[in-house]
Amino acid sequence: xxxxxxxxxxxxxxxxxxxxxxxxxxxxxxxxxxxxxxxxxxxxxxxxxxxxxxxxxxxxxxxxxxxxxxxxxxxxxxxxxxxxxxxxxxxxxxxxxxxxxxxxxxxxxxxxxxxxxxxxxxxxxxxxxxxxxxxxxxxxxxxxxxxxxxxxxxxxxxxxxxxxxxxxxxxxxxxxxxxxxxxxxxxxxxxxxxxxxxxxxxxxxxxxxxxxxxxxxxxxxxxxxxxxxxxxxxxxxxxxxxxxxxxxxxxxxxxxxxxxxxxxxxxxxxxxxxxxxxxxxxxxxxxxxxxxxxxxxxxxxxxxxxxxxxxxxxxxxxxxxxxxxxxxxxxxxxxxxxxxxxxxxxxxxxxx
Numbered sequence: 001x002x003x004x005x006x007x008x009x010x011x012x013x014x015x016x017x018x019x020x021x022x023x024x025x026x027x028x029x030x031x032x033x034x035x036x037x038x039x040x041x042x043x044x045x046x047x048x049x050x051x052x053x054x055x056x057x058x059x060x061x062x063x064x065x066x067x068x069x070x071x072x073x074x075x076x077x078x079x080x081x082x083x084x085x086x087x088x089x090x091x092x093x094x095x096x097x098x099x100x101x102x103x104x105x106x107x108x109x110x111x112x113x114x115x116x117x118x119x120x121x122x123x124x125x126x127x128x129x130x131x132x133x134x135x136x137x138x139x140x141x142x143x144x145x146x147x148x149x150x151x152x153x154x155x156x157x158x159x160x161x162x163x164x165x166x167x168x169x170x171x172x173x174x175x176x177x178x179x180x181x182x183x184x185x186x187x188x189x190x191x192x193x194x195x196x197x198x199x200x201x202x203x204x205x206x207x208x209x210x211x212x213x214x215x216x217x218x219x220x221x222x223x224x225x226x227x228x229x230x231x232x233x234x235x236x237x238x239x240x241x242x243x244x245x246x247x248x249x250x251x252x253x254x255x256x257x258x259x260x261x262x263x264x265x266x267x268x269x270x271x272x273x274x275x276x277x278x279x280x281x282x283x284x285x286x287x288x289x290x291x292x293x294x295x296x297x298x299x300x301x302x303x304x305x306x307x308x309x310x311x312x313x314x315x316x317x318x319x320x321x322x323x324x325x326x327x328x329x330x331x332x333x334x335x336x337x338x339x340x341x342x343x344x345x346x347x348x349x350x351x352x
């Protein structure tokens with residue numbers, strides 16, 4: 001999924017779940033920032049304070065993608081959450097490691113992840129961790145069938161659009177997809193290009209086992225939006241087992257309509273259309289302004305450090321410890337530790 005879903009749709013789902021604007025903004029910003037927080041290392045301050053951070057993303061052209069440990073620490077916990085074939089720990093599960101770590105929508109692992117976030121929301125970074133979890137949870141629909149490691153399971157052959165959008169239907173598109181399939185490493189859905197990320201797309205491909213896979217992204221994305229809303233309703237109820245309603249019918253229809261009508265390959269353009277729809281009051285919570293700046297003076301990083309650049313030494317600000325940027329980085333560290341060290345091992349998965 002791209003910024004249109006991770007930021008705008010997450011904001012919509014949060015508001016419709018019952019969050020007020022300011023808190024929904026935090027959840028949505030954190031959800032998208034998972035894709036933008038690609039820097040790691042220690043931040044040094046002039047008063048000798050230090051802050052150590054990790055990254056939650058690599059760009060597709062990044063030498064770290066050739067490093068198995070880097071993949072296990074970024075792609076596996078943040079973008080391709082292992083699905084254990086949709087099985088619980090008490091069920092007989094696959095013996096093959098790669099089969100266990102293939103991403104599966106709404107798997108027991110994903111549900112346990114959401115439960116843990118709900119049950120530990122009293123942390124200072126609770127809202128930020130919710131946003132991180134909503135990113136990971138949503139990706140289990142878009143990234144299903146792929147794994148966050150370099151492996152032939154991620155092979156994609158004969159990718160082709162089967163719907164009528166026409167965005168990927170020209171002879172030139174076929175050539176482009178074939179070139180990407182041959183050139184991209186078999187990491188995640190890299191060989192499928194952006195086909196899994198397009199909300200309006202129906203498509204098919206042959207997977208690493210030679211099986212034809214057919215995908216209707218609109219159906220998957222609508223289900224994901226509804227399940228995010230339910231998860232956030234349970235978060236507000238402070239009850240991971242609460243009976244909740246999810247999206248109301250008219251909001252479901254509005255979400256589906258936007259998915260189907262905003263037929264742009266460029267995620268930023270789709271994002272702007274979503275932000276305009278939110279500003280126009282297209283959903284049950286009324287009109288709202290929801291900007292997102294991953295860098296620059298309006299970004300969380302700039303607000304926390306006074307700059308978007310990584311300097312040798314930063315000026316320490318009195319409110320740094322309460323800044324959204326610092327709390328987000330606390331959240332991704334907490335998330336990764338929980339997933340890698342607590343959650344996955346209960347399913348027999350050793351992922352770093």
